[in-house]
Amino acid sequence: MNAVVRPAVRALLLDPDDRVLLVRFVNPETEAHFWTTPGGGIKPGESHEDAIRRELLEETGLADPEIGPVIWRRREVFAWAGRTLDQPEQIVLVRAPSFQPQPHIGQDGLVAENVHELRWWTLEEIEDSVAVFFPTQLGRFLRQLLETGAPPEPIDVGI
Numbered sequence: 001m002n003a004v005v006r007p008a009v010r011a012l013l014l015d016p017d018d019r020v021l022l023v024r025f026v027n028p029e030t031e032a033h034f035w036t037t038p039g040g041g042i043k044p045g046e047s048h049e050d051a052i053r054r055e056l057l058e059e060t061g062l063a064d065p066e067i068g069p070v071i072w073r074r075r076e077v078f079a080w081a082g083r084t085l086d087q088p089e090q091i092v093l094v095r096a097p098s099f100q101p102q103p104h105i106g107q108d109g110l111v112a113e114n115v116h117e118l119r120w121w122t123l124e125e126i127e128d129s130v131a132v133f134f135p136t137q138l139g140r141f142l143r144q145l146l147e148t149g150a151p152p153e154p155i156d157v158g159i
Contacts, residue, residue: 004083029081035121
């Protein structure tokens with residue numbers, strides 16, 4: 001099966017206490033649960049900044065965030081909803097006040113996108129959890145970011 005290339009952008013969304021907002025997805029092909037940063041596909045003609053603003057509003061309700069630099073990159077090929085996706089991702093740093101996520105696409109939209117939960121996580125909770133995260137070494141790269149700041153160039157964080 002040929003993979004569909006789907007460029008995407010995600011936000012490492014941090015609050016003032018350095019908690020990160022993560023989204024729990026359930027893969028419709030495998031029923032595997034995993035946590036990742038909010039974001040999604042970049043539509044044709046859309047910039048990565050416009051795409052992340054749209055995705056953050058849809059998934060979290062956060063309007064008009066200050067978009068920081070691209071800090072990480074990753075690429076993954078995976079089965080999703082009857083297709084194989086080849087998804088190169090840019091992950092941007094976004095700082096925001098603490099807020100209760102209120103997705104603008106509504107519960108039906110979240111279910112259609114296989115989103116099952118949004119939650120703020122501390123670094124320690126991520127490091128101590130047995131949950132599956134993407135990027136898979138999220139705790140390691142988050143710790144590095146919090147200790148040394150944003151890298152001068154995006155870091156490849158693998159799968």
